[in-house]
Amino acid sequence: MDFTASNEQEMLRDSARRFFADREGDRHASAWGSYADLGWLALVAPEDAGGIGGDIEDILILAEEMGRALAHEPYAGSAIVAMRLIDRTADGDARRELLAAMADGSIRVAPALYEPGRRYALSPSMRATGDGGGFRLSGAKILVPGGGDADRLLLSATLDDGTIGLFLVDPAATGTTVSRYATIDDGAVADVAFDAFIIGSESLLGRIDIEAIDDALDDARLALCADALGGLERAIAMTSDYLSTRSQFGQPLASFQALQHSLVEIFIDTDSIRSSLYQAVAAVHDGDGVARRRAISSCWVKTFGAAKRIAGTAVHLHGGIGMTTEYQVGHYLRRMMVSERSFGDVEHHLARYMALST
Amino acid sequence: MKLAFSDEDKAFRQEVRAFIAAELPADLARREAMGFHNGRATVDPWQRKLHARGWAAPSWPREYGGTGWSPIQRYIFELECGLANAPEYSLIAMSMVGPVICRFGSPALQERFLAPMLSGDCWFCQGFSEPQAGSDLASLRTRAVRDGDDYVINGQKIWTTDAHMADYMICLARTDPDAKPQAGLSMIIVPMDAPGVTVRPIGTIDGDAHVNEVFLEDVRVPAGHLIGKPNEGWTQAKFLLGHERTHNAYVGMLCRYLARIPGLIDDECTRGLGPVEAAEYRRRHALLAIDVEALQWSVLRVLAGEEGPRLNAAASAIAIRGAEYLLRAADLETAILGPQVIPRFRPDDSLPLPAGAPASAPGRSTQYLYWWAATIFGGTDEIQRNIIWNTLFR
Incomplete structure (x- = not known):
């Protein structure tokens, strides 16, 4: 049992903290290229595909810093989920080349898994019907993280034989409608609709079952918990500073x-x-x-069962200034609302936890 | 950073499990599971088995008869004992007084007391709190005055756990009335059968009997019973209270509750507990399990020394949550058992169970009521919050 960060991990943390400190005030400009240059995308990619294959601890150290800095790049989605899914489904050269291009930042892939009216279900109602040599896609995906800025979308669709296929498609192609919009925490997502969109057979990366999709999400779930942790620790530090500087009733x-x-x-x-993150x-x-x-799931329930109350209390302890967009502390509360x-969500993961406990 | 138990730790866990499975008498485990305060005669056989195995004092240095276990091994031992309903043998002697005597006591005191403590022949209680010195311990008034080769002690102690069955008390007394409150205190070992010592039991709301008032009137003890040097009692008391910092997380006890509750729910479903209520109780159990999983890792972080200067804050946080979770666990058990926990059960098996009451009912109300004490002893929740504030935010 060793809780001490290695020198490399300390360096990773320091470089991330410096990077975000340097670009403060410029939080909304895209930093995906810098993430690639810093090796943060390669950290997630497997070693045999141009990546570093970093430990989960390293990824979580980064995620903590991203949460602290309120970074908006969809790291959990476009780095972790997309790479884990592709790693599991694609084969041979296609897999290696795609992952290598994602690791060096030349191709940005957004995972499109969720659908309208289906909450957190991972079984796609989107159909990919065989059509000549290719497929005809019909249906919609929603809340695609970074979906408006991605070079490719990674979608799940049900094939004619009832299995699930993962497809890589170009969002700029005809027959695809991408509607980009802001989230309550100032992030960017997109809905994507396909109307009898015809794609070639090479777009099918491979088949996957729901359990494997869920597993691919798990590292990203831990990253979001770490992201929340970094943000909440920062919110507490800000609140502590505020309580010592602000005077009322003469003290x-x-x-x-x-x-x-x-506090x-x-x-x-x-x-x-x-x-809880450590136990996970x-x-x-x-x-x-x-x-x-x-x-x-235990970590998710622990984190997001408390995250809004923690961030909300930090807002509360600031008084009115905490409610303003100009002041940073309230942005942590907004971020918790989206991340959770x-x-x-908490009930979803509590149900999963209970089902796995018997 | 490597967040995993080593192979040695896993092997140690198996060793502890095997020992408990082989040696813990079933009737003792049954009594311990009920949760009434154990008498000395009840737990002595277990202490003797631990002593024979060399495991009597997990937190003493090896050269004094301790185990020499790593903090993680001590944690595993406590967890496994909790899960297996093995009783905790005289926490005060083994986890608090023993380490103080090892660290500060003269060779004569060490020779006289340590071996009998290990074998179970010498039982201690801890005389710290007084009627006017609760959270504000340093304001205590009991005085010890040097008179020739003796100290003469006058005063009153309160909330003294196990004083009614202890052989000795480790008594915190004022030896220099002119010094600042913390500076003039000493720790002195007082034989409970010395003339002038009177023990009066205090009835507590849980219906059990474990705490006492202890009156000290012109009690004479040899000067050699003073531990270490005069007036360093405050340092020793802080050492004593800090020695088992993580004990107040009660992870062993909490895991015992968590392991037991699903079976209680299933049983009650055959005795009229409805599916909606059962589902709610299962949900509460899962939420508690998730909280305890995090608490266990908070304990491990403290034990592994991860906390560094934040140690005091981390230990206080563990104590606050430990007490809170115990209350939730005990409350959940009483909720599951419903009206069956209304009778005032006694630990004495000679009394028949009320009609229809299951064997799991005795002790449940008593334990729930008792755990409110965990929000008070060892520093109230509010004192713990003050410690966290002063350590981290002041």
């Missing part, structure tokens, strides 16, 4: 025990999220499939 807010204890309470909850990482290394999934329902 610093920090002198009031009710406010001290309120301490959200500190305890945030620190428990770190512990241990299960990733050590557990079988069931133990791993169960531990990741990105790959299944």
